[in-house]
Amino acid sequence: MPLPKRVIEPVHVSRGTIPEELSASLPSELEAATNGTxxxxxxxxxxxxxxAEDMFGELTREAHNMAMRANSLQVRxxxxxVKVTQLDSTIEEVSLQDIHLKKAFKSxxxxxxxxxxxxxxxxAMLETYKQCDKPPPLDKLDPYREDGKFGLKFYxxxxxxxxxxxxxxLKDTERMMHDRGKKVRAPSSIxxxxxxxxxxxxxxxxxxxxxxxxxxxxxxxxxxxxxYSNLPLINFPLFFPHCRxxxxxxxxxxxxxxxxxxxxxxxxxxGMLHYDMNAMGNNVNNSNLETYTSPGGTPNxxxxxxxxxxxxxxxxxxxNNSTPTTVSASNTPTRARSMSAGRDILPDRKSRSxxxxxxxxxxxxxxxxxxxxxxxxxxxxxxxxxxxxxxxxPNGPSPPxxxxxxxxxxxxxxxxxxxxQGSTTSPPKPSNIDVRKPVxxxxxxxxxxxxxxxxxxxxxxxEQKEGERQKALHDVASILARRVAVEFSDSDSASESEYxxxxxxxxxxxx
Amino acid sequence: MAAVHREAIQKQIQQDWANRxxxxxxxxxxxxxxxxxxxxxxxxxxxxxxxxxxxxxxERRIEYLExxxxxxxxxx
Numbered sequence: 001m002p003l004p005k006r007v008i009e010p011v012h013v014s015r016g017t018i019p020e021e022l023s024a025s026l027p028s029e030l031e032a033a034t035n036g037t038x039x040x041x042x043x044x045x046x047x048x049x050x051x052a053e054d055m056f057g058e059l060t061r062e063a064h065n066m067a068m069r070a071n072s073l074q075v076r077x078x079x080x081x082v083k084v085t086q087l088d089s090t091i092e093e094v095s096l097q098d099i100h101l102k103k104a105f106k107s108x109x110x111x112x113x114x115x116x117x118x119x120x121x122x123x124a125m126l127e128t129y130k131q132c133d134k135p136p137p138l139d140k141l142d143p144y145r146e147d148g149k150f151g152l153k154f155y156x157x158x159x160x161x162x163x164x165x166x167x168x169x170l171k172d173t174e175r176m177m178h179d180r181g182k183k184v185r186a187p188s189s190i191x192x193x194x195x196x197x198x199x200x201x202x203x204x205x206x207x208x209x210x211x212x213x214x215x216x217x218x219x220x221x222x223x224x225x226x227x228y229s230n231l232p233l234i235n236f237p238l239f240f241p242h243c244r245x246x247x248x249x250x251x252x253x254x255x256x257x258x259x260x261x262x263x264x265x266x267x268x269x270x271g272m273l274h275y276d277m278n279a280m281g282n283n284v285n286n287s288n289l290e291t292y293t294s295p296g297g298t299p300n301x302x303x304x305x306x307x308x309x310x311x312x313x314x315x316x317x318x319x320n321n322s323t324p325t326t327v328s329a330s331n332t333p334t335r336a337r338s339m340s341a342g343r344d345i346l347p348d349r350k351s352r353s354x355x356x357x358x359x360x361x362x363x364x365x366x367x368x369x370x371x372x373x374x375x376x377x378x379x380x381x382x383x384x385x386x387x388x389x390x391x392x393x394p395n396g397p398s399p400p401x402x403x404x405x406x407x408x409x410x411x412x413x414x415x416x417x418x419x420x421q422g423s424t425t426s427p428p429k430p431s432n433i434d435v436r437k438p439v440x441x442x443x444x445x446x447x448x449x450x451x452x453x454x455x456x457x458x459x460x461x462x463e464q465k466e467g468e469r470q471k472a473l474h475d476v477a478s479i480l481a482r483r484v485a486v487e488f489s490d491s492d493s494a495s496e497s498e499y500x501x502x503x504x505x506x507x508x509x510x511x
Numbered sequence: 512m513a514a515v516h517r518e519a520i521q522k523q524i525q526q527d528w529a530n531r532x533x534x535x536x537x538x539x540x541x542x543x544x545x546x547x548x549x550x551x552x553x554x555x556x557x558x559x560x561x562x563x564x565x566x567x568x569x570e571r572r573i574e575y576l577e578x579x580x581x582x583x584x585x586x587x
Contacts, residue, residue, distance in 0.1 A: 008545060013538060030523055034530040041537050048541060052548050059555045066559060069566050076573050083580050105578040109570065 006051045006124045013040040054124055113476045118158070162476075169479050176486050 017036020018029060026032050114120065121129070138151040145151060153160075 008541075013534070028523065030527040030530075034527065034534070037531075037534050038537075041534060041541065044538070044541055048545060048548075052544075055548060055552050059552070059559070062556075062559050066562055066566060069570070073566065073569055073573065076577070080573060080576055080580065084576075087580060105581050107574055107578070109574055 003125065003128070005122060006055070007128070008044055008047045008051065010040050010043055013037050013044065051124065058122065111477050166479060169483060173479075173483050173486050176483075180486070180489070 014033065014037045017033045017040070018026065022032075023029070118126075118129075135152060135156050138155050141151045
């Protein structure tokens with residue numbers, strides 16, 4: 001049914017023009033009808049003029065708004081013209097530090113929403129609506145309701161369908177995010193163990209990244225939920241399938257050390273961050289990406305190997321030596337790469353805390369492979385400081401134990417390493433992490449820049465999230481925007497995983 | 512006498528018809544005014560809508576250009 005926007009009243013000009021009580025005494029009924037009709041016509045004219053005034057007012061308001069927009073647009077255009085003329089590509093420098101300090105461009109466009117709500121209804125139509133009967137004043141009974149609900153909403157609820165839609169959309173978004181998390185966990189061909197390890201590693205990196213980069217937002221949330229619960233030491237070794245067993249073990253141990261340390265002293269988060277930071281500083285992003293991708297490529301290999309030591313000795317020659325000792329020949333080529341990557345990460349630590357990190361790892365790796373026999377090298381380690389008891393390893397308890405030994409050695413901080421291997425210079429685990437921070441801070445501007453960027457962006461994100469959450473309750477645009485963002489991130493993550501797997505295959509083939 | 516009475520009535524009716532014609536003209540004019548106002552309103556709104564569309568497009572473009580040129584100072 002079409003609703004007339006404006007109604008000119010009275011509609012029937014000649015009806016009821018003769019009052020009944022006067023009909024008997026009227027000298028001329030025809031004149032009375034004529035006069036009454038003329039009077040109603042004048043009323044129509046007045047009504048018409050009122051509507052015309054309202055209509056012109058609306059048009060004027062709209063035109064005024066448009067003029068304002070055009071003016072602001074002109075101002076922006078002028079500013080932009082000045083800016084563009086001053087723009088010189090030769091002068092502009094894109095320093096890494098600036099990039100991190102810069103803030104992302106934020107669009108100020110406000111999209112129209114709820115275009116046909118009560119608030120945007122034209123006044124003429126609003127008057128028609130106002131003529132409707134009002135609902136019974138059920139809201140007066142609200143104080144007597146025990147469940148705290150609004151009594152009027154049981155009778156009429158204009159926002160019912162929007163709430164329905166909002167809940168559905170939010171649920172959908174949550175589900176998509178959940179699914180995305182699952183996808184990340186279980187990339188197609190990777191074993192469950194690897195996946196877990198993959199996840200954990202991602203978390204480690206992404207925790208760092210979330211503060212400074214984009215990765216954190218995408219995957220960090222999904223991973224965070226299951227991260228600590230799944231932390232078994234085994235997972236970490238899985239991250240570096242390519243590395244030798246010894247290295248893997250060392251890596252495992254290192255993680256354990258940090259993990260245990262964190263659990264005991266509550267610094268776990270900081271320790272992880274340190275590790276990431278170091279890795280970032282030395283290898284920039286590439287090393288992390290490599291390690292990140294590696295697990296997907298070698299799912300099978302990773303199983304036998306308990307874990308790769310993330311912090312590998314800096315020297316590449318060592319890796320070469322170690323490769324022959326690796327369990328499987330096929331692994332060796334990839335190991336070399338992974339080793340290099342792992343080393344890149346590790347060197348940071350070692351270089352920070354201990355002066356010379358020799359590549360003793362190579363010697364150790366063969367030992368860790370056979371869990372029981374390698375004891376000979378490891379015993380001193382065990383005897384030394386009590387390495388943090390490795391958490392229960394689901395996959396292979398036996399391999400992890402030796403790796404723990406190695407890992408302790410590998411740990412830059414652990415003092416045990418010097419005993420067995422010169423390469424591993426490690427003070428007590430807990431103290432090591434704390435000590436490192438001050439040491440490597442001054443090292444590189446890159447690291448500083450990354451840190452700064454991290455802090456700045458994190459703050460922004462928190463604020464944004466809060467704002468979005470608040471908006472999400474009432475805002476159609478924000479809900480849709482969030483959904484779109486989730487979908488996009490979902491596709492991104494998928495592409496990333498694909499890319500990673502591809503990269504891994506390439507590595508394998510090249511190796 | 513009857514003829515005079517009938518003549519008076521006829522006169523009244525004639526006068527009434529003249530008045531009705533007069534009122535018809537007035538209401539017809541009111542209709543014309545209303546039609547004109549409606550068409551004017553529609554025409555104005557359509558033009559404003561076209562203008563609004565163009566303005567929105569321009570705003571998007573300028574937004575894009577600003578994003579391209581910005582050096583990080585747009586964020587408050």
